[in-house]
Amino acid sequence: MNLKDQLWIIKSRLLEKRNLLFMLVLFFVFIVIIISLTFYNCIKFINYSDIVKPNSRNIYIEIDNPSEESLKQINQITHVIFAISGQTYQIGFFNNKSSNHVYITPLIEKEEITLINGKNLKNKNDMLCPNNFYPYDFKDIIDTKNYLKGKEVLNKTVTINNEVFTIVGTYDAPKIRNTTYNCYISEKDFQKLVTNHNNITIRVDKLENRNLVIQELKKMGYNNINTQYINFNNNLIYTGITIILIILFISFAIIYNFTKKKIRYHLNNYGILKASGYKNKQLFHIELLENLIIGTICFMISTISFIIVYNSIVTNINILNIAVYNSEITLEINYFYIFISYITILILIYIATKYLTHKYLNISIHYMLKEE
Amino acid sequence: MNIENLCKIYKTKNDEVKALDNVSYEFKPGKLYAIMGHSGSGKSTLISILGLIETYTSGKITIDKKDISKLKDDELSDLRMKYIGFVFQDFYLDEHLKAYENVMLPMLINKEIKKEERKEKAIKLLTDLGLKDRINHFPKEMSGGEQQRVAIARSLANAPEIILADDPTGNLDEENEKLVFETLKDLAKKGKCVIVVTHSEEIKKYADEILKITKGKLES
Ligand SMILES: Nc1ncnc2c1ncn2[C@@H]1O[C@H](COP(=O)(O)OP(=O)(O)O)[C@@H](O)[C@H]1O
Ligand SMILES: [Mg+2]
Numbered sequence: 001m002n003l004k005d006q007l008w009i010i011k012s013r014l015l016e017k018r019n020l021l022f023m024l025v026l027f028f029v030f031i032v033i034i035i036s037l038t039f040y041n042c043i044k045f046i047n048y049s050d051i052v053k054p055n056s057r058n059i060y061i062e063i064d065n066p067s068e069e070s071l072k073q074i075n076q077i078t079h080v081i082f083a084i085s086g087q088t089y090q091i092g093f094f095n096n097k098s099s100n101h102v103y104i105t106p107l108i109e110k111e112e113i114t115l116i117n118g119k120n121l122k123n124k125n126d127m128l129c130p131n132n133f134y135p136y137d138f139k140d141i142i143d144t145k146n147y148l149k150g151k152e153v154l155n156k157t158v159t160i161n162n163e164v165f166t167i168v169g170t171y172d173a174p175k176i177r178n179t180t181y182n183c184y185i186s187e188k189d190f191q192k193l194v195t196n197h198n199n200i201t202i203r204v205d206k207l208e209n210r211n212l213v214i215q216e217l218k219k220m221g222y223n224n225i226n227t228q229y230i231n232f233n234n235n236l237i238y239t240g241i242t243i244i245l246i247i248l249f250i251s252f253a254i255i256y257n258f259t260k261k262k263i264r265y266h267l268n269n270y271g272i273l274k275a276s277g278y279k280n281k282q283l284f285h286i287e288l289l290e291n292l293i294i295g296t297i298c299f300m301i302s303t304i305s306f307i308i309v310y311n312s313i314v315t316n317i318n319i320l321n322i323a324v325y326n327s328e329i330t331l332e333i334n335y336f337y338i339f340i341s342y343i344t345i346l347i348l349i350y351i352a353t354k355y356l357t358h359k360y361l362n363i364s365i366h367y368m369l370k371e372e
Numbered sequence: 373m374n375i376e377n378l379c380k381i382y383k384t385k386n387d388e389v390k391a392l393d394n395v396s397y398e399f400k401p402g403k404l405y406a407i408m409g410h411s412g413s414g415k416s417t418l419i420s421i422l423g424l425i426e427t428y429t430s431g432k433i434t435i436d437k438k439d440i441s442k443l444k445d446d447e448l449s450d451l452r453m454k455y456i457g458f459v460f461q462d463f464y465l466d467e468h469l470k471a472y473e474n475v476m477l478p479m480l481i482n483k484e485i486k487k488e489e490r491k492e493k494a495i496k497l498l499t500d501l502g503l504k505d506r507i508n509h510f511p512k513e514m515s516g517g518e519q520q521r522v523a524i525a526r527s528l529a530n531a532p533e534i535i536l537a538d539d540p541t542g543n544l545d546e547e548n549e550k551l552v553f554e555t556l557k558d559l560a561k562k563g564k565c566v567i568v569v570t571h572s573e574e575i576k577k578y579a580d581e582i583l584k585i586t587k588g589k590l591e592s
Contacts, residue, residue, distance in 0.1 A: 005480045012468035272464045275425050276478035277453020277530065279446045362445075365425035366416075369460065 001282050003289075010290045018265065019290075022258040023298050029251050030302035030345070036247060037337040038310065040240040055103075055228055057207055059214060060087075061200040062224035074202060075108075077216045079209040082108040083202045084187075086194030102129070102181045104160065105203070106190035113176060113184070118154045118169030121186045127165040128184040129153055130173035158183070161193060176205075251345065256352045259291060263360050270361060271368035284357040291349045299342050307333060373399040373422065373534055373565060378431035380417050380588075391417040392428070393588040401533060404560035405567045406579035414588040415569040416538050422567065423458045423536045424448050436533070453481060457527030459537035463519045465511040471498060471522045472507045478529040485530070497525040501555055517548025524555055535559055537568040546574075553578045 013019070063070075066085050074083035084106055107113070107121055107128065116131040133153045150170060158165045165185060173180060202217075204210050214225055263270070270283050310333060360368070380392035391414045399405060399422075407415050420426035421433070424440070433440050435455055440448065465474050475494035479485045485493065498507055501521045511519050520540055527535060537556065541549040549572060557578045560566040568575065576582065584591045 001481055009477070009480070012466075012473075016468075268464050269466055271425075272460075272466075273477065274449065275423065275452060275456075275458045276526070277449050277451075278481055279449045281446075282481060364420075364427055366420040367426075369425075369462075369464065 001285070006286050006289050009286055010293065013266075014290065014293065018258075018262060019294060022262070023294055025254055025258065026295060026298040026345075027302050029247075029254060030299050030341070031306060033244075033247055033251070033341045033345075034302060034306045034333075034338055036243055037341060038306075038333055040243070057204045057210065058228065059202040059204065059210065059217070060226040061202070061217065061222050062198065062226070063200055063222070065197050066200050071200065073220065074200065074217070077213055079205050079213050081111055081203045081205055082106065083200055084108075084190070084194075085197045085200060086191075087196075087199055087201055102158065102183050103179070104183055104185055104190070104193070106187040107184040108187060111176070111184075114172040116170050116172055117151050118167075120169055121184065122168070124186075125163055125165045125189060126168045126186065127158060128169045128171050129167050130178060130180050130182060131170040132173065132180050133170070163189075163193070165189075248344065248348070252348045252352065255291075255345075255348050256356070259287075259349075259352045259356050262291075263287060263356050267360060267368050271365050274361065274365045274368070280357065280361045283361055284353065287357055288350065288353045291353050292346060295345055295349050299345065303338060373436075374432075374434045375399075375422070376432040378418075378421065378433070379429045380414070380421060380426070381429045382417075391588050392421070395431070395585075395588070395590045397583070397590060399534075399565050399567060401565045402560060402563045403565060403580040404557055404578055405565075405581045405583060406575045407567065407569045407583045407585060408571070408575075409585035413585045415585055417588075418585065419536050419538050419567060419569050422534075423456050424452050425458065453478065453530055455532050455534055457524075457529075457532040457535045459520070459523050459527050459535070459540045461539040461542040463511070463516075463523045463543075465519055465522060465526075467511050470508050470510055471503065471514070471525075474511070474522055475525045475529055478526060482530045494525070494529070497528055498522065501525050502551075515548070516544050517551055520544060520548070520552055521555065524552070528559075533564060535564050535566045537566075537570075539569050539571065541570060541572055549574060 071083050071085060074080060082105070113128070115128075118128075121128060131150055131153075153167050153170055156167050158167070167183075171184070173182060202213065204213050210227060214227070217225055266287075270278075273283060274280075374397075376396045378392055378395040379390070382389040382391055395418060407418060409415050417426065421428045435451060438451075440451065443451070466477065469477070472491060472494040475497055476490045479490045479493065495507055498504065498521075501524060503518060503521055503525070506514055506518055506522070509518075511522070514522070520543075524535075524537075524540075535556065540556075541552050544552065553568075553575060556566050556568055560580070568579075
């Protein structure tokens with residue numbers, strides 16, 4: 001029995017009242033799942049925004065006047081983006097507002113940046129900054145007047161230790177997990193700014209690789225290794241997982257009940273089909289296909305309506321701007337999560353349908369037909 | 373179709389009901405058999421077992437010289453498709469499908485009927501049963517007699533050798549009853565083995581053999 005024939009059987013009854021009710025309920029189930037996943041994502045973002053600043057990806061080694069040779073060696077470790085003598089720079093910027101700052105880091109060849117506007121570093125005191133340049137703290141985020149974007153940033157100047165730097169280009173910061181205030185200058189200019197050489201600063205590509213690099217460094221014989229203390233709040237993750245499990249359980253209960261009612265309602269039809277030679281597997285496929293179609297329709301409607309509502313809310317309160325503040329976790333709708341929740345629902349539908357068809361289609365046909 | 377020492381015991385929580393007690397019989401093609409008896413005597417049980425839609429406790433059934441006792445569910449389905457057409461008292465038509473679509477339903481799993489032929493075949497079956505102008509009607513738009521004839525057409529969809537009917541006229545008036553019995557008689561004349569359970573004395577005008585069943589026992 002091919003798909004077309006199965007669809008032929010389903011099409012006439014797909015819009016039955018009970019199916020419409022099922023769709024409506026499933027629509028809300030999907031909405032709840034998508035909202036909770038997105039909300040979970042947002043909370044995670046707010047909670048983590050502090051710890052995924054670029055400094056948290058730094059490793060410091062206390063060592064006096066490190067040699068060129070040792071820096072080169074460290075630079076060759078995988079996951080290391082750069083290793084320099086001295087500290088990365090963090091300085092006040094614009095109007096001397098206390099919370100405003102930029103991070104200055106040297107542009108090492110290994111760093112694969114993508115230019116978006118302007119040109120790359122060439123002359124003395126050139127500077128690159130993120131295309132969405134936002135050198136402010138989290139609490140200032142609603143004040144979007146100070147938020148500079150794209151070409152607006154070009155030719156602005158930043159003064160560091162009496163040296164005037166000119167922004168000649170902007171780069172794609174999220175792509176390499178940089179914040180909105182991580183600026184680059186040439187290695188030569190940077191060395192001039194560094195005054196005390198009692199430190200090696202190493203930056204790692206991702207936070208989760210930090211420990212790997214530390215292990216390598218220990219193997220190489222370095223001892224006084226410091227990192228910023230990071231407190232991962234695991235409670236949040238556990239709460240999130242618990243909520244998601246509860247939602248999944250409720251979803252399964254709903255799907256199970258509707259499928260049960262539906263199969264019982266169609267027991268006569270299935271009885272007749274079985275009496276005329278249909279096999280259990282064929283009837284299972286028909287029921288499954290119907291439920292999968294219902295699930296998919298609801299999923300699409302839910303996702304589209306959620307995206308429309310979410311985007312209109314988020315763009316109106318400018319909260320999406322937060323998303324570019326930090327690139328490691330964003331506030332955008334996580335389509336991967338949505339996709340995963342869709343697959344999960346399909347699996348729940350499969351399990352419920354499989355179990356229920358097995359339960360109801362294996363009783364005697366004579367009995368199936370007597371059942372009201 | 374042959375049955376030997378067929379027994380059926382329904383087990384419920386509290387007690388057992390012996391619905392069939394050592395029933396043996398040989399049904400031959402080209403004949404119309406009527407099974408009669410009081411309510412609760414085991415008629416439905418017998419015809420359901422013959423139609424492979426109810427299990428039996430002991431005994432032997434052979435269809436076309438094949439012993440069916442050791443067959444799996446899927447193999448029984450194949451036999452049902454190939455050999456058996458079943459007509460029920462309550463018609464059991466799919467209310468969402470038109471008359472000809474209801475008749476097409478059993479054809480979907482029959483590889484011997486090509487996709488393009490299905491509709492044509494369904495219409496021919498309906499026309500043969502005098503439903504030419506009801507082809508595109510939904511069950512709700514038809515009288516009980518018409519619905520039952522659609523159900524008969526559906527049971528004939530895959531051209532089975534054996535037609536079974538459990539009280540097919542139970543919900544019909546006398547006039548429609550006559551039509552249904554005539555239809556079944558025609559099928560028997562065409563060489564099919566037709567077995568019908570009924571309360572109606574009217575069947576005596578049509579049946580070749582009348583089987584009486586009391587308390588699960590067959591008396592010819
Ligand atoms: N599913 C069942 N469970 C228990 N007992 C049943 C079941 N079906 C039928 N019976 C019993 O089996 C006997 C025969 O029933 P049935 O074959 O339906 O008789 P008839 O069709 O002649 O009225 C009756 O006593 C009935 O109560
Ligand atoms: Mg009965």
